[in-house]
Amino acid sequence: xxxxxxxxxxxxxxxxxxxxxxxxxxxxxxxxxxxxxxxxxxxxxxxxxxxxxxxxxxxxxxxxxxxxxxxxxxxxxxxxxxxxxxxxxxxxxxxxxxxxxxxxxxxxxxxxxxxxxxxxxxxxxxxxxxxxxxxxxxxxxxxxxxxxxxxxxxxxxxxxxxxxxxxxxxxxxxxxxxxxxxxxxxxxxxxxxxxxxxxxxxxxxxxxxxxxxxxxxxxxxxxxxxxxxxxxxxxxxxxxxxxxxxxxxxxxxxxxxxxxxxxxxxxxxxxxxxxxxxxxxxxxxxxxxxxxxxxxxxxxxxxxxxxxxxxxxxxxxxxxxxxxxxxxxxxxxxxxxxxxxx
Amino acid sequence: xxxxxxxxxxxxxxxxxxxxxxxxxxxxxxxxxxxxxxxxxxxxxxxxxxxxxxxxxxxxxxxxxxxxxxxxxxxxxxxxxxxxxxxxxxxxxxxxxxxxxxxxxxxxxxxxxxxxxxxxxxxxxxxxxxxxxxxxxxxxxxxxxxxxxxxxxxxxxxxxxxxxxxxxxxxxxxxxxxxxxxxxxxxxxxxxxxxxxxxxxxxxxxxxxxxxxxxxxxxxxxxxxxxxxxxxxxxxxxxxxxxxxx
Numbered sequence: 001x002x003x004x005x006x007x008x009x010x011x012x013x014x015x016x017x018x019x020x021x022x023x024x025x026x027x028x029x030x031x032x033x034x035x036x037x038x039x040x041x042x043x044x045x046x047x048x049x050x051x052x053x054x055x056x057x058x059x060x061x062x063x064x065x066x067x068x069x070x071x072x073x074x075x076x077x078x079x080x081x082x083x084x085x086x087x088x089x090x091x092x093x094x095x096x097x098x099x100x101x102x103x104x105x106x107x108x109x110x111x112x113x114x115x116x117x118x119x120x121x122x123x124x125x126x127x128x129x130x131x132x133x134x135x136x137x138x139x140x141x142x143x144x145x146x147x148x149x150x151x152x153x154x155x156x157x158x159x160x161x162x163x164x165x166x167x168x169x170x171x172x173x174x175x176x177x178x179x180x181x182x183x184x185x186x187x188x189x190x191x192x193x194x195x196x197x198x199x200x201x202x203x204x205x206x207x208x209x210x211x212x213x214x215x216x217x218x219x220x221x222x223x224x225x226x227x228x229x230x231x232x233x234x235x236x237x238x239x240x241x242x243x244x245x246x247x248x249x250x251x252x253x254x255x256x257x258x259x260x261x262x263x264x265x266x267x268x269x270x271x272x273x274x275x276x277x278x279x280x281x282x283x284x285x286x287x288x289x290x291x292x293x294x295x296x297x298x299x300x301x302x303x304x305x306x307x308x309x310x311x312x313x314x315x316x317x318x319x320x321x322x323x324x325x326x327x328x329x330x331x332x333x334x335x336x337x338x339x340x341x342x
Numbered sequence: 343x344x345x346x347x348x349x350x351x352x353x354x355x356x357x358x359x360x361x362x363x364x365x366x367x368x369x370x371x372x373x374x375x376x377x378x379x380x381x382x383x384x385x386x387x388x389x390x391x392x393x394x395x396x397x398x399x400x401x402x403x404x405x406x407x408x409x410x411x412x413x414x415x416x417x418x419x420x421x422x423x424x425x426x427x428x429x430x431x432x433x434x435x436x437x438x439x440x441x442x443x444x445x446x447x448x449x450x451x452x453x454x455x456x457x458x459x460x461x462x463x464x465x466x467x468x469x470x471x472x473x474x475x476x477x478x479x480x481x482x483x484x485x486x487x488x489x490x491x492x493x494x495x496x497x498x499x500x501x502x503x504x505x506x507x508x509x510x511x512x513x514x515x516x517x518x519x520x521x522x523x524x525x526x527x528x529x530x531x532x533x534x535x536x537x538x539x540x541x542x543x544x545x546x547x548x549x550x551x552x553x554x555x556x557x558x559x560x561x562x563x564x565x566x567x568x569x570x571x572x573x574x575x576x577x578x579x580x581x582x583x584x585x586x587x588x
Binding site: 001002004005006008009012013016017176177178180181182183184185186187188339340341342 | 392393394395396410411412413415416418420422423424425426427428429430431435438439440442443444445471487491
């Protein structure tokens with residue numbers, strides 16, 4: 001009952017704070033949109049050559065806005081692609097499919113691959129099993145960059161805004177003296193922490209839904225996996241951000257000091273999300289990525305959105321996120337001892 | 343009946359001693375004033391009585407129970423120096439929120455809220471957001487919050503600091519009424535001497551030590567002076583002299 005009152009109060013306060021609500025729900029959309037236009041090539045549909053594909057497969061490809069040109073037995077795929085100004089060439093070789101991409105624009109190649117993957121996924125299962133292999137005319141698979149960025153961005157925004165707003169929420173309560181007054185009532189310390197988690201958690205879930213739905217439907221972000229899996233992962237990321245935000249707020253004496261945690265806590269996490277390939281870092285630096293909650297969230301989101309894996313494949317990442325949240329929540333309950341012994 | 347008993351309480355942070363052997367008690371239906379300048383340790387005493395801070399030595403008993411005890415917090419109405427209200431919520435929502443913390447039934451909540459709102463005369467503004475309140479209205483709402491669970495013991499830290507004389511008068515009238523009609527025990531901290539006159543019992547504090555205790559009249563007679571200000575100076579001087587000898 002106390003927790004319910006606390007949740008109700010937090011919801012009321014946030015609903016009345018229109019500006020914070022806008023920051024929480026609209027700012028991520030604005031930034032995502034901007035990033036989208038910065039990083040994706042214009043909407044010219046991909047054009048590929050095909051050879052020996054079933055008519056159902058062709059239909060599925062066309063549904064995904066790919067211009068399909070049929071060819072008979074080409075001797076040189078590379079020449080055909082270049083002469084006909086194609087983005088790629090898809091050949092059926094018995095059981096497996098083989099794609100050759102032109103790849104001067106890696107993000108375009110990635111989009112094409114994702115779409116073909118999508119087309120295969122919705123087809124018969126033996127094709128899904130064998131997948132397809134990709135050959136590159138220019139560059140290699142390592143040139144991919146920006147499409148990997150989008151799942152990371154989704155996770156990052158959820159983390160950042162939830163961290164900031166929940167942290168400042170508790171901080172304000174501490175500074176105005178209402179926390180002291182709250183602790184002069186028989187409420188238990190864990191009830192405060194749980195109340196905060198649920199209260200701000202509700203807004204974090206709404207934010208996640210808005211961001212993901214917008215990114216996938218409006219910005220056409222690549223989403224091979226299930227949107228539900230993306231939501232589950234994001235809710236866990238939000239939980240970690242929430243508990244870390246309110247924990248760090250007890251080390252800040254003012255809103256300004258809370259902002260100072262951004263370069264200290266948030267910015268380093270960005271570097272370890274996979275925007276900069278972790279595998280290429282020196283070993284001692286890689287260890288850092290192990291203690292960055294976002295790196296696990298980003299990894300899970302990348303797998304689900306980009307590679308289309310299910311929750312079981314990213315279970316380790318999700319468990320680590322739950323672990324982080326559990327530790328932070330426990331520390332929060334202990335940290336409140338500073339204000340009341342029992 | 344003794345409602346509060348502070349027993350030989352000392353408190354130090356590292357080498358810095360804030361309280362030294364503080365001892366006093368409060369009987370039911372009494373207003374006890376903790377008198378002393380800012381920084382003398384009044385707020386620390388209150389924090390220790392509330393169980394928010396723990397003493398380095400000594401102990402505190404409230405209503406025959408050892409502090410700290412979570413159950414005791416229902417028995418103590420607490421009003422801090424700052425107003426400590428949720429600015430985005432209305433006065434009514436603030437009261438409902440704090441009432442919920444004491445697990446009152448809906449009916450009980452309604453009764454208590456209308457009672458305390460009437461008491462502090464905030465009926466007309468109770469549905470407005472606290473952010474729109476004047477300083478005096480916030481103070482009154484803060485007092486109403488402290489009274490919401492109908493506690494036998496009220497602890498008010500500088501309840502009249504920074505408010506106009508008229509409101510100060512009305513708050514003191516209210517405290518006297520609560521004492522007389524509802525037999526509440528009230529602990530008040532202040533550094534204003536004319537407020538001290540209104541207390542039944544005074545505990546004068548300087549640099550973390552109790553320099554003298556007693557009713558205002560008894561103190562003035564003992565020290566053969568006419569004002570409490572002089573009592574404070576004289577008692578403080580003696581304690582100081584005593585301290586330097588020992």
